[in-house]
Amino acid sequence: MNIGTKMALAVAAAAMCVASAVGLLVHHVTAAGQLATARSDLDRQLLAAAYDQAAGRKSAARLDPPDLPAPVSGVVRRGVRVTYLQAGSPPVLWAATRVSDRTVLALSRSYAHETDELATLDRTLVTTGSAATVAVSLAGLALGLRMGRxxxxxxxxxxxxxxxxxHARIGPQGQDEIARLATSVNDMAEALCxxxxxxxRVTADIAHELRTPVAAMVTATGLLPPGPATDLVAGGVHKLRGLVEDVLEVARLDAQVACVETETRQVSAMARxxxxxxxxxxxxxxxxxLAETDPRRVERILTxxxxxxxxxxxxxxxxxxNVETEAEAAAGTDGAGARAVVRVRDHGPGFPSDLLAVVSTSGPQRFRTSSESAGTGLGLTIAAGQARLLGARLTFRNHPAGGAEATxxxxxxxPDGRTSGH
Structure with missing residues (x-):
């Protein structure tokens, strides 16, 4: 459940609770006010009827009515003037008082009008509360969706x-916590960049500075007399020159200044x-x-x-x-159609778990190798960089039958000479 849905549900629940509380409060206050007013009016009518009774005039009051509720009769005979709401359908409001030692004067009227008015008020409260809840919920949903987006x-x-x-950046909006988070992410990206x-720049400068002395060392090793020491020095110088060239290649890939020169070539010929x-x-x-690509870079990757x-x-x-079938390609990440596939596999212990975790998520990282092996880690870095430059896909895994496999x-x-993908 995303943040927008959660916020909408929270706002809807809060609006429903507020609407229910206000509705109950209004219902009880109105009901109490109606009953108090009705009792006061009927009590005044009862007093007027008692004066009429004492003066011998006719009135709407009755003496000892047979349908007088028992609770009213018991209280009135003790000398207390009382009003009483008798439940029923419809409800009846009574007012009674004692006019002699054994005689009770009582008035009654239907309370259905007040009951109907209260029911109408309840329906109005329910309708208004529901509409307000829906409106507030929609506003909360809109706010939540905006924040979620x-x-x-x-x-x-x-x-x-x-x-x-x-170079990706977030456009900060507003002054809330999300805007602050966006600003922090942008600042982090700027600092990281x-x-x-x-x-x-340091890597490229060092590599450029090393090219001249390394070239001089290569020339110098050619002038040394043959022997084991010369072979040892020549081998070290050769590895050093290869390392410098690798670092320069990584610098060019990082700077995105490398150019791709595509040709249509047979994949098997490039592999050989x-x-x-x-x-x-x-x-x-x-x-x-056949694949239309930069053969020099493909060969560098495979090498x-x-x-x-x-x-x-x-x-x-x-x-x-090999060539992927249409079904195999459609089952892949982009479904771009049949593609040429080159798999390089050895039968060693495979990629160590710590290195495989890195290359499976973010790709090979320069100068990063497994804790179980030695080396500079530039070979796979250059291969992955060249693949990204070509728009190819390079993946790594440990083969189920053993050994490391790169694909x-x-x-x-x-048919018109252009690649079908990138």
Missing amino acids: RATAAAGTAERIADGDL ARLEAER RAVAALDGVEVRIVADT NLVTNALRHGAPPVTVEV LRLDPAS
Whole structure:
């Protein structure tokens, strides 16, 4: 139940309670006033009738009426003048007094008119209270829906920021708590955006500054005499150059300055080229298709995925090229139609639980690795960034039969040469 419905129900309950309380109060006050007025009028008529009786004049009063209620008779014979409302259909109002030791003078009249007036008043109170309750409930519902929409919009914007859209903002409205929350979320996004931008600039600047000395080191290692020490230094320098290039690639992806150059290519050909320089990798072609994409970036994605599998998994490492059926694609998140699917799987222990929890929700994070493994964590980060740039979908899971599995889905080329998805 959302906040708008809850507020509408609360306002409706409060309005109903207030209307009921006011209605009961008006009913009791009116009923008491009617009865007091009727008793006073009938008592005055009884006194007038008693004077007429004493003067020998006729009156509407009766002496010792047989239908006199027993409670009235018992009280009056003790010398008390009394008025009494006798229940019935219709009710009857009595006034009686003693005129001699054994004689009772009494007047009576129907109380149906007052009863009908009270019933009419009750119906009016019920109608007015119901209308007021409905009107107040509708006003509460409108207010609740407005607040609910604002809260939902704030939550949606916060989710977009959490998903990486750091330029998403909430338009604050009013001066209430929701407006304050919106302002706080905007301030948080601004601060987060500034910190990430500073981090990106520092990362890119460091990587750029390192390129020149690393290039000099590569040149210098080529001048060293052959030997184990030279091989060790050359290997370290090669890894350092790869790390610097990876950091620069991440910086370019973060800055969104990378360009996509699309071509129509066969998916199996891209998969084979991606693993051509890697040993211990098997490429399986279950079904092949064409995809219009940036082949260089697709190959970079697959190379990073296979390298990660070789480094952290166990052989055999397989790259399977397949095509999703229409039913399988419709069961996915976007139902975009049949797509090319490339699965990279190893037979190692699989993704550690802490790393899989991160990549399954927000995607791989740079420099974040599992607590059970070592490395910089840039390989999967670059692969995920390249996939987002291409509009492809990259997912990670542990295969039920064991091992880690990464799945890349590419939109196929349409007959007119354009992709069918993004």
